[in-house]
Amino acid sequence: MDLFFNFLKIHATRRNIIIGVLLILIFNLVLLPEFPKLFLENNTEINSILDIKFSYSTDVAYNLFDNLGKQGRTAYKLNTLFIDFPYSLTYGFVYAFIILMLLKIITLKKLNYLCLIPFFISWFDILENSGIVLMLQKYPTKLDVICNVTSIFTSLKWISAAITFLIIITLFINLIYSKALKKN
Numbered sequence: 001m002d003l004f005f006n007f008l009k010i011h012a013t014r015r016n017i018i019i020g021v022l023l024i025l026i027f028n029l030v031l032l033p034e035f036p037k038l039f040l041e042n043n044t045e046i047n048s049i050l051d052i053k054f055s056y057s058t059d060v061a062y063n064l065f066d067n068l069g070k071q072g073r074t075a076y077k078l079n080t081l082f083i084d085f086p087y088s089l090t091y092g093f094v095y096a097f098i099i100l101m102l103l104k105i106i107t108l109k110k111l112n113y114l115c116l117i118p119f120f121i122s123w124f125d126i127l128e129n130s131g132i133v134l135m136l137q138k139y140p141t142k143l144d145v146i147c148n149v150t151s152i153f154t155s156l157k158w159i160s161a162a163i164t165f166l167i168i169i170t171l172f173i174n175l176i177y178s179k180a181l182k183k184n
Helices: 002-011 014-039 058-105 109-138 144-183
Strands: none
Touching: 002 058, 002 109, 014 058, 058 109, 058 144, 109 144
């Protein structure tokens, strides 16, 4: 664990954070918005994609898969494998770097363990993606248990994301407050 913390501390630089934020922007502004256009046939709406829901039932998941058609299911699977998996790792590291950088600036290094929280988002996203790929691979066979567990991973991903952003916002407010105190 010390080796991992040291790796994060060494690489939590402004340069890496800027590069990471740019990558996240590219994913969010270019790759992720374009990917639904590859497979959303039959007027299926983007809010139907499982990844952006908080949770879903087996009926909702398989209704989406039915509506996507064969080409859509293949595109969804490829997007999950080649875009969403790397994206999961990218944002995990970037958010961890941001937390470490903020902790360093406001000298709260005792809280460095908070940098692990973004990896919960990544971990649950990877588990979610694995479940979605497995369900798409086995379609039309319905994997009810896998779907329910995948939905739990999706919910845990969003809960972890909320906690991560709460940590970042709290640290940023703390930074502004401590700088304001130093000026007075």
